[in-house]
Amino acid sequence: MSEPTVLLEGVAKAFGRQMAVSEVDLAVEPGTCVGLVGHNGAGKSTMIKMMLGLLRPTAGRVRVLGEDPASRSAANVRLALGYLPENVALHPSMTGLETLAFYARLKRQPVARNPELLERVGLAHAAGRRVGTYSKGMRQRLGLAQALLGSPRAMLLDEPTSGLDPELRQSFYDIIADLRDEGASVLLSSHALAELEGRVDRVVVMNQGRKVADGTIHELRRLAGIRPRVRLRLDGGLRAMANGPPLWQGWSQPARGMLEAECDEDEIASLLQCLPPGSQDVEVIRPSLDDIYAEFLRHRAAPGETA
Amino acid sequence: MRATLIIAGKELRDGMRNRWVVATTLLLAIFALTLAFLGAAPTGSVKVAPLAITVVSLSSLTIFLVPLIALLLAYDAIVGEVDRGTMALLLAYPVARWQVVLGKFLGHLAILAFATVVGYGAAGLALVLSTDSGTEAWRPFAGMVGSSVLLGAASVAMGYLISTLVRDRGTAGGIAIGVWLLFVLVYDMALLGVLVADQGRTVNGAVLNGLLLFNPADAYRLLNLAGTADISMFSGMSGLAAQDHPGQAALLAALVGWTVLPLLAAITLFNRRQV
Structure with missing residues (x-):
């Protein structure tokens, strides 16, 4: 197996006395799509922010494309990284095309390919409109478009499909599947395990900052023991x-x-x-996936944190 | 440098979009024209160039207005983007944090410089053309415009420092107004109080000069009002000008220092901040 694109080793993150993430090991290989599942506050966003270098881990080691993303030399890593934040915030006064142009320049990508990218996420008709007038689904698609800039080798998507209607959700996963087939590593978080069935190669279940399960959905079924x-x-x-x-x-x-x-x-x-x-x-x-998920949260709950 | 300029360009375009550029330019132009034509009325009898007297009135205006505009432009720059969530995305790009701060600074400074140069320049030009007076005062006038931009730069830098220090936009806005009051009003009043109470025993001229450098607004005032004989006479500061005031170089250095140090502090703090 080739070198993992994203690697977390014994990673912990504390905010004051609150442990957001503790002792998490995780590896995402090239060409795989991993789903990160957990409730709100389970530590999913914190993990993604540590992979981006926005947060420094309190303990442990984070490597993305072989480098520490929080180090000063990580700019090159970020060139090959796509990120879609939870509830993506974009500048409302810029148009879709301007937004994409701004981010493309920052990523040193040719602006000329942007209309094509907007077409790919189904936003070509709204390219000249201000982002402030976009619906939630359109903003999310524009968010995906910026994450796709420059064919990233690692994609970190934080709850990418929350608030999307089923049709959009399907096209979203199609794009992600294409990307994975081209050899990129995709990590996407979600609070519903059922949604990920058939769409990810592996699932990591998080509960209260701890990893409680890691495997294919088939393995999780077996592990859950229902x-x-x-x-x-x-x-x-x-x-x-x-x-x-x-x-x-x-x-x-x-x-x-x-x-x-x-x-x-x-x-x-x-x-x-x-x-x-x-x-x-x-x-x-x-057992449905929701049953399995509930089983993991019930029986494998981490010992109570000082929350 | 590339990323810095991209961010500066975006900031500048934002300023044009949300009418900051138009509003501040118009505001400064209207104030400047009003002051220029009303304030220049008595020049006929005292034989002072109207442009020179305009330098006096405009620099008094600048001390109040430019830091206020600059702080309002700047206080939201970091904390606002963190709050809205756009900062996390921006920092996920190959951009260093100092480039974000510096880029925003250049963009905001360009907005401020445009407003000042065009707003004041319009007033100066109108005055020279309409009164058919000499243009010998153009040099202090240009100096006044330039140092106004510098005062604006110092205020923008301080606004960023506030913006990186606090976690909440409302707090940042409150502190920005507080800082503005401190520098344009409270500092001078306190200094005056100290001078009166002290009766010249410990606070001598040299100490006072030093104290004035610790306030960018005072440095700006001295730079412009006591700058040339003509103007210092008219501004009622000829006494001060004749004394050993810190000198143009020191005053300019103070303004530059007030820009560079808060900016460096803001970058340092922002580097440590968790977004």
Whole structure:
């Protein structure tokens, strides 16, 4: 595996006595997209700001493209970095095109390619309008456009899709996927795990400044240890349970006529085979991502901080 | 340097967009024209060039107005952008923090210089053309305009220092007004009080000269009002001018120092600040 683009080793950040981030290790390899999930105040923005060098870690080591982003020589790192802040703030009196031109010059990129970039995020029609007149979704798209300037090798996106409608969200993730396929590292934060399904290669779950899980969504499902359930409808379910004890061991009756059992993933097939005739509406219920997320926050909560 | 100029250019364009440039230029021009024509009325009888007397009245105006405009322009520069969230994005670009401060400074200074030169220049030009008087006072007039810009630069630098010191825009605005009051009003009153109480025992001429250098507004006043014989006579400061005042070079150095030191302090503080 090649050198990680973003590397955090034992990173901690305290604001006064409040620990915002503690003992976090994280690596984002080139060509991967990592989702950073956690509640508000879980330390996501603080981590991203440390990767940008806006905040210095209290302890640990941060490396972005092999350099310390808070050092004086980090300007070159920032040339290859794209950042979209949470609730992106842009200068309201500048037009979309002017905004992009300003940031392109700072990044030493040719201004001539900007209209194309606005086209790519679907803002070509509003290029000449002042940012102050933009809707939230349009500002967010302009924010993405500036982050895309100069084909960055690392993209740090802080809650990029909050407040976007589903259609925009889809085009947003399409652009990010393109970028990743070109070999960039993408780190995006979100407060909803479910939104990231199928869109990121790996998920890092944060809770109260600590990393509580790190892996693919498939791995997280396994780690969370929530077993799937089989549910069916059987007329006279109660009588069936009473008559055939060995078969119905472990089954419960959550509602009238309904039967439900928890089992392991590899037991499902055999369980389904020996269902009695007359079973209706058979379904296998797997934990949703929200369930998994809630499970991680419940059982793996960090020991209480002095908050 | 490139990034500095890009930021300066943006600041200048912002100033034009939100009408700061137009408003301050008009304000200074209107005040200057009013003072020039009203204030120049008695020159016929005392045989002083109207331009010279305008230097006196305009520099008194400048002491109040230019630092106020400059501080209002500057106090929001850092804390405002941090507050709105635009600073985090700007600093994620390949821009050093000193370049941000210096770029903004150059942009704001350009706005102020434009307003002063055009506003006062218009008044001076109108006066020379309409009264058909000599132009021998153009040199002190130009000096007055130049030092007004310098006073503005010092005030902008102080505004940035305030802006990097505090966490809240409202606080920055309050402190800016306080600093303005201190330099244009309170400092002189306090100095006067000390002089009266002291009766010349410890505060002699040299000490007083030194104390005047510690206020950019006083340095500016001395530079212009006691500058040339003609003007110092008219400004009622001929007594002071005849005495050993600190000298043009020292006064200019004081104004430059009042610009450079707060600017350096602002950059140092901003470097340490967590955005």
